[in-house]
Amino acid sequence: MEIPAIVGAGLVVIGVGIGIGRIGGSAMDAIARQPEATNKIQTAMLIAAALIEGIGFAALFAV
Amino acid sequence: MSDLFKYIVQIILVCLVTLGVHIMVLAFMDKPLFDNQIITAYAGNVALAVLIVMGLLKVPETLQNSRGFLFLLGSFLKFGFFFLAFYSNFKVDGAIQRIEFFAFFIPYAAALVMETKCLIDRLSK
Amino acid sequence: MVIRQVIMQFTRALFFLAVLVLIQPVFLTASEHSEHASDSTESTQIVYQEPAQDGMSMKQEIKAHIQHHLQDGHDFHLYTDTETNTHVGFPLLVILLDDGVQVFSSSRFHHGESVAESNGNFYALHHGKVYKTDAAGTFEMRDGHVHNEKPLDFSITKNVFSIMAFALMLILLFTGAARSYKKSLVPSGSAKFLEPLIIFVRDEIAIPNIGEKHYKRFMSYLLTVFFFIWLVNLFGLTPLGINVTNSISVTFALAVMTFVITQFSGKKEYWKHIFWMPGVPVPMKILLAPIELLGVFIKPFALLIRLYANITAGHIVLMSLIGLMFIFHSWIGSTLSFGLSVFISFIELLVAALQAYIFTMLTALYFGSAVAEHEDH
Incomplete structure (x- = not known):
């Protein structure tokens, strides 16, 4: 039985979801611990999330 | 001048050795030896590599920082060379076979390694 | 006092945009509505009374509509009146x-x-x-x-025409802003709205990522990219049906510009970090060189895919939710999907700004890595 490529893309998207979720969660923790560094943390969070998101989109468009 | 000469000799030597190994492997596999423009591929890649190395060494003082950019431009030049001289001939039978691909890729890779070595030498100075 | 005026201007602009976004569902579906005007009285009573055959054709019609919206076109098509079969728009x-x-x-x-x-x-x-x-x-x-x-x-397709129009709009806005500073340092006119945004791009994007020393060279490109993407994304949410950034060739062109500027302004240190990573053993250096060289191309590729995919996905979701109104064809379902599409429209407003921000931010990051001098090594 052949597994369709879209299943692989789905797996990638699950991974991306977990990754971005972890980034968001960790950023929340960090902001709670150091509210004065909120701006820096948000910037770093957005960049990391965007980089991971790119992989997800690449997987979706490769199908 | 001696630096440039050294690099050119290195490139030609490496490419000759690669050509020898390439032909030997082809002979071992009972394939036609000088098919698929193999000589043109080697000669063209060596010529372009020499051109790029000359560019890297002779670049004016003001453009010293752009040597990497020059290297990338050289790679694009090689792609242009591939598309002009090889692509249509390789595509005659509808697809690029593995042997045709390697006939271009091996000299390309050999010349690329030598250029990279030259660039690294320059950057490390 | 100035800050208050800026906020006033900003809220006015936001209100204008929100109104435009709110109008969109009504406007986009105006052409489809007339078809079902006759049976709308009965269908308010019964949920899912649409026959299967008709439902299929409706789904296909919605799909075709979405695909038409996502495509570039040779005429500037605003909407079609299906009853009289007239197209509203202008040729290009x-x-x-x-x-x-x-x-x-x-x-x-x-x-x-x-x-x-x-x-x-x-x-x-x-x-x-x-x-x-x-x-x-x-x-x-x-x-x-x-x-x-x-x-x-x-x-001159719809996208090309829109890009030209936006370029003209940006030129007028920014030359107007620049002219106001010649009169006095207190901003007036469009400068009142643009100044905080320009300062944001400078202080939050350019300086932290590129560094005090080199950022000025790249400001013009960063500002252009930021405002162009933002404006185009915002106009993609209006009922005009413009969608420039969900054409992959546009984002490709933007990414190519970022790529060329990055490589061209790359300093010795940048190339050294690609071809001969300092501070790692020689076998690792040889292993890292092809990976880093590949990364040079993957970075702008990810940039172009991210912008393209985000905007396309947003448009598809929004159009599908609007399409759901006609599939449910009941006052509960249609109202819910209308509410949802309004909600998504507001999220898309955020995404429009966020994507412009991220594109500019990552571009600045790549420029920063290209001009970095690494004295700390």
Whole structure:
């Protein structure tokens, strides 16, 4: 039985979801611990999330 | 001048050795030896590599920082060379076979390694 | 006092945009509404009373509508009145490189319904693309694809027209802002709105990522990219049906510009970090060089895919939710999907700004890595 490529893309998207979720969660923790560094943390969070998101989109468009 | 000469000799030597190994492997596999423009591929890649190395060494003082950019431009030049001289001939039978691909890729890779070595030498100075 | 005025301006602009976004669902579906005006009285009572056959055709119609919206077009099409079969919009210039240059108005295609003739050559549209045909406009169809000859198309399409319009708009806005600073340092006119945004790009994006020393060289590009993407994304949410950033060629062009500027301003240190990473053992250096060289190309590629995919996904979700109104065809479902589409529209407002921010931010990051001097090593 052949597994369709879209299943692989789905797996990638699950991974991306977990990754971005972890980034968001960790950023929340960090902001709670150091509210004065909120701006820096948000910037770093957005960049990391965007980089991971790119992989997800690449997987979706490769199908 | 001696630096440039050294690099050119290195490139030609490496490419000759690669050509020898390439032909030997082809002979071992009972394939036609000088098919698929193999000589043109080697000669063209060596010529372009020499051109790029000359560019890297002779670049004016003001453009010293752009040597990497020059290297990338050289790679694009090689792609242009591939598309002009090889692509249509390789595509005659509808697809690029593995042997045709390697006939271009091996000299390309050999010349690329030598250029990279030259660039690294320059950057490390 | 100035800050208050800026906030006033900003809220006014936001209100204007929100109104535009709110109008969109009504506007986009105006053409489809007339068809079902006759049976809307009964259908308010019963949920899912649509017959299966009709429902299928409705779904296909919605799908076709979404695909039409996502495509670039040869005329600026606003909407179609299906009852009288009139198209509202205006034609654009078609420029083809085929037997010399063929220039004619896209009104000759009659929205893809007829064959256009120019200097003895015949052209017809198929899925928004121009093909060369005979006088009758026949397409050679083989395994689902058109095999007709495709002339080189340099037309002023909807996207090209929009890009030109936005470029003009940005030029007017920014020259106006620049002129106001010649009179006095207190901003007036469009400068009042633009100043905080420009300072944001400078202080939050350029300086932290590129560094005090080199950021000035890149400010013009960063500002252009930021405002262009933002404006285009925002106008993608208006009922005009403009969607420039969900054409992959536009984002590709933006990414190529970022790529070329990054490589060209790359300093010695940058290239050294690519080809001969300092501070790692030699076998690792050899292993890292091809990976880093590949990364040079993957970075702008990720940039172009991210922008393209985000905006396309947003448009598809929004249009699908609007389409759901006609599939539910009941006051509960349609109201819910209307509410949801309004909600998504507001999220898209955020995404429009966020994508512009991220594109500019990552561009600045790559520029920063190119000009970094690494004294700390």
